[in-house]
Amino acid sequence: MILLSEPFFGGKEWKYVKECIDTAWVSTAGKYVERFERDICAYTGAANAVACMNGTSGLQIALLLAGVKPGDEVIVPTLTFIAPVNAIRYVQAEPVFMDCDDYMNISAEKLDEFCRRECLLTKAGLKNKKSGKIIKAVIPVHIFGNPCLLDLIMKTAGKYKLKVIEDATESLGTYFTSGKYVNKFTGTIGDFGVFSFNGNKIITTGGGGMIVSCNRREAEQAKYLTTQAKDDPIRYVHHQIGYNFRLTNIQAALGVAQLEQLERFIQIKKKNYKLYEKGLENIAGLTLLGVPAETRPNYWFYSLLVDKKAFGLDREQLMKKLQEKKIQARPIWYLNHWQKPYRHNQSYKIEKACWYWERVLNIPCSTGLKPQEIQSVITAITR
Ligand SMILES: Cc1ncc(COP(=O)(O)O)c(C=O)c1O
Structure with a gap:
């Protein structure tokens, strides 16, 4: 089976993890946790990094620190x-769903339009005219490794006093390779950024996350x-309700070893992307989603757009055919404004999504894909 996205271990993972076990530093204390934080700062240019147990918990903490309170609203892509x-929802706020742009990222234009037309800037913050609630923050998600239009999003957030996570x-x-944020890594531009090291991500710690912020406090x-x-x-004194969200030393040891290889992984993934691009370019009805200009994306995922009329099969049929050939392919996520827990939430002009x-x-x-495996996928799709 050729899987969708497998981890790739090709460096000092065993050495570092073994050291944790040999020294019995396996839990949340231990030198690798802080080393991983320092390494993430050095690699991304982030001023501060805090390792946590996964990306989801990192987002929850970032929302709390952004001042999102129960009953507030947060704008998020569907x-x-x-x-x-x-x-x-974990911080008892409510999502407001936004449409996407041509890279499947949150639409910066619609975000601005929504704030301008549907909200009022008040002393208490940005008030949603429909719900009467205060919108505290926006979460741009850099889908599949392609960066959002942060230039515009940051402008809108500044205008309307929204925190950016x-x-x-x-x-x-x-x-980004030009513009206001030239050489700035995604995650380091907003008020907070959150990374994930889940098993399917470009580097993995099994499960893990990192919160970055330019604000030391x-x-x-x-x-x-x-x-x-x-x-x-x-003496076990606690003035607030905390969380057991810290990354463990074993996981961080994996992370340090994986991060040492990240640039090589990106080069491999870029090369593989180009192989797919060339192999699929002449098939009517299929387009490999491009990468935004003036950016250096990490080429994490490869998204194929299937036009049933021109290709002859729809996305589901193609997925089934590939499965028969032992090739794993997956659709994108069921849109969040359709999900059962969120159907009652507000959404704004969702069309492109x-x-x-x-x-x-x-x-x-996967980073470890061999050229002949890529060729097998191309051949199966072509057939
Ligand atoms: C867009 C997005 N946000 C958040 C997460 C959550 O990260 P984690 O699985 O580390 O909790 C993931 C992936 O898993 C993701 O793809």
């Missing part, structure tokens, strides 16, 4: 994995909250 939407769980390694607070809010760790939802099929993208 086209995303459900985790950031659930994180909004970048969901960079899929985009570690992605940066907020980063300290993130560490405090993710480690049970210990005010006196010897539905279009993409109908057409996208993600094809195998």
Whole structure:
């Protein structure tokens, strides 16, 4: 079976993990946790990083620190994995769903239009005219490693006093190559950024996450909250309700070893993307989703747009055919404004997201894919 997205271990993973076990530093204390935080800062240019148990918990803490309170609202794309939407509910706020752009990222234009037409800037913050609630934040998600139009999003957020929490769980390694944020990595531009090291991500710790922030005090607070809010760790005094969200040393050891290889992984994934691009270019009705200009994406996932009329099969039929050939392919996520827990939530002019939802099929993208496996996928699709 050629799987959709498998982890790739090709460096010092065993050495570092063995060291944790040999020294018995396996839990949340231990030198690798802080080393991983420092390494993420060095790689991305983030000023502060706090390791946590996964991206979802990182988003939850970032929302809390952004000042999102029960009854507030947070703008989030409908086209995303459900985790950031659930994180909004974990802090007892409500999502407002936004449409996507041509890279499946949150539409910066509609976001601005929504704030301008549907909201009022008040002393208490941005008031949603329909619900009467205050919108505290927006979560741009860098879908499949392609960066959102942060230039516009940050402008809108500044104008309307929204905190920006970048969901960079899929985009570690992605940066801008020109414009206002030239050489800036996704995750390091908003008020907070969150990475994930889940098993399917570009680097993995099995499960893991990282909160980054340019504000040292907020980063300290993130560490405090993710480690049970210990005010006196010897006498077990706690002034706040904390969480057991810290990453373990074993996981961090894996992360340090994986991060050492990230640039090589991105080069391989870019090369594989080009192989697919060339192999699929002449098939009517199929388009490999491009990458935004003036960016260096991490090429995490490869999304194929299937036009049934021209190709002859729809996305589901193609997925089934590939499955028969032992090739795993997957559609994009069922849109969040259609999900049972969120059907009652407000959504704004969702059009493009539905279009993409109908057409996208993600094809195998593991870093360890061999050229002959890529050729097998191309041949199967061509046939
Ligand atoms: C867009 C997005 N946000 C959040 C998450 C949550 O990350 P984690 O699985 O580490 O909790 C994921 C992936 O898993 C994701 O793809």
